[in-house]
Amino acid sequence: MFSRLAVLLAICTGVFSRLAVLLAICTGVFAAPAFADDLDAILSKAAAGKKAPGAGLLIIQDYAIVDEAVYGVRSLSDPTPVSRSDVWNIGSDGKAMTAVMIARLVDRGVLSWESTIGGVLPDMAGDVRPEYRAITLQQLLTHTSGLPENIRDEKALNSLFYDESSANLSDRRRAYIARALQDAPVGRAGRFSYSNTGFLVAAFMAETASKETYESLMRDEVFKPLGMTSAGFGRPPPGQPAGHRQGRIAVPRDVNPDFFAPAGNIYLSLDDWARFCIDQLRGANGKGALLKPETYSVTQSPPPGAPVSMGWFVRDSIAGLPGPVYYHEGSDGAWFAVVALFPASGSGVLAVTNGGKDMGGQALALAAAMNAAKLLANKK
Missing domain, CATH: 3.40.710.10 (DD-peptidase/beta-lactamase superfamily)
Structure with missing residues (x-):
């Protein structure tokens, strides 16, 4: 996949x-x-x-x-x-673009680099392993959180990837994160281990703190200010x-689902x-x-x-x-x-x-x- x-x-x-x-x-x-x-x-x-x-x-x-x-x-x-x-x-x-969007929120005080998973997402406490609660936004965006690259259970991963019962991308990100934060760490916090999941968690923290969707944040914080009028998410439209x-x-099913954009x-x-x-x-x-x-x-x-x-x-x-x-x-x-x-x-x-x-x-x-x-x- x-x-x-x-x-x-x-x-x-x-x-x-x-x-x-x-x-x-x-x-x-x-x-x-x-x-x-x-x-x-x-x-x-x-x-x-x-x-x-x-x-x-x-x-x-x-x-x-x-x-x-x-x-x-x-x-x-x-x-x-x-x-x-x-x-x-x-x-x-596109990960660098996600990081810049979040950095603009940090510049405005909506988040800080030391914001933690547990602090920003308290309502998900029951889904978060204790090892991840103190993981910071900076660790998530530098692949030093200890989170696996993706959800380890392939059956669970495929189910979350291709379950389109909800059209709300933020809801689908939340479902992915709730399952991902139950996986054991691949290493201690502070050690490099490439993680797509880390960027999904960071983006969901941005959505939660700003009360805006990731897609809206990207348009407002990165695409529009730079005049990136062609930018979008997922598969390019017809005629491209x-x-x-x-x-x-x-x-x-060959490619990443739309909610995976971060x-x-x-x-x-x-x-x-x-x-x-x-x-x-x-x-x-x-x-x-x-x-x-x-x-x-x-x-x-x-x-x-x-x-x-x-x-x-x-x-x-x-x-x-x-x-x-x-x-x-x-x-x-x-x-x-x-x-x-x-x-x-x-x-x-x-x-x-x-x-x-x-x-x-x-x-x-x-x-x-x-x-x-x-x-x-x-x-x-």
Whole structure:
């Protein structure tokens, strides 16, 4: 269910288009094309031998989008070429957005980093193991809570994932959390262990404290302020690229359910994803629009001994570009996305495909992203 499925490129279509980003000085988001032919070549090479219907690649330099390439078609049943305005599911790469939404609530005093599960969710005391009651919001968002990655009992997990008796996503999150908080810890609090459940709990704490749904909070706190008009949750709407796995278009049981969005179920265009990433780069240099400078530092800094901050794996370097590097991979099972941001130079690379790991999506996205990063290193 959580297998990271790779993307199939429909090479038989022979469809490849390169979309250079036009100068838009008024927004400060776009810069003149600089890498067009290189990105075409990188994406074409990464797609060779893969079967994903479509893919995309974008480069940020000096806090602006400088170029973008797209390849292929929207799905195995839709020969429409993918375009720069199309949307892609980015899986766990959306965790950084969830963390920023919650950080804005912290900046306003709705929550604090030291807010605990027991303190914010007292009515769930009967569902919470004693080990989790003092777990903090900061531990949940840095994967140091001790919570398992997902509910361990596969039968219970599947039942909660695909029980659509309630259309209320917050109610479904609560049901998931009530079961998840009964699982034994995978380790002591403070030790790194990747956890989707931790992000679900943190998001539900935000819903409870604010009395707003996660989806409304994301729109109001992240998408609208940054002009991310294409962003949404779950499967992209009709007329957009479709996710694929096992050589076919994915069905609902192939992918994460809608209520899982805090941990990884956001879709958006590459340009809108770049808007968020540019704000993260600016925030790392004291110029972000969404958070206080000190809050960017908290969200982007791993706790002692951990490799991950709030939504970012932090690396020393990639492709010869100096760190810190903010990095993540994401997949809901039928898509794959990779992001690497380089705060020291205000640059980054974003790669997406609409196919799962078993279709080569992970290999495609990683190859495209890493070779684009090398291109940045050579042109810096």
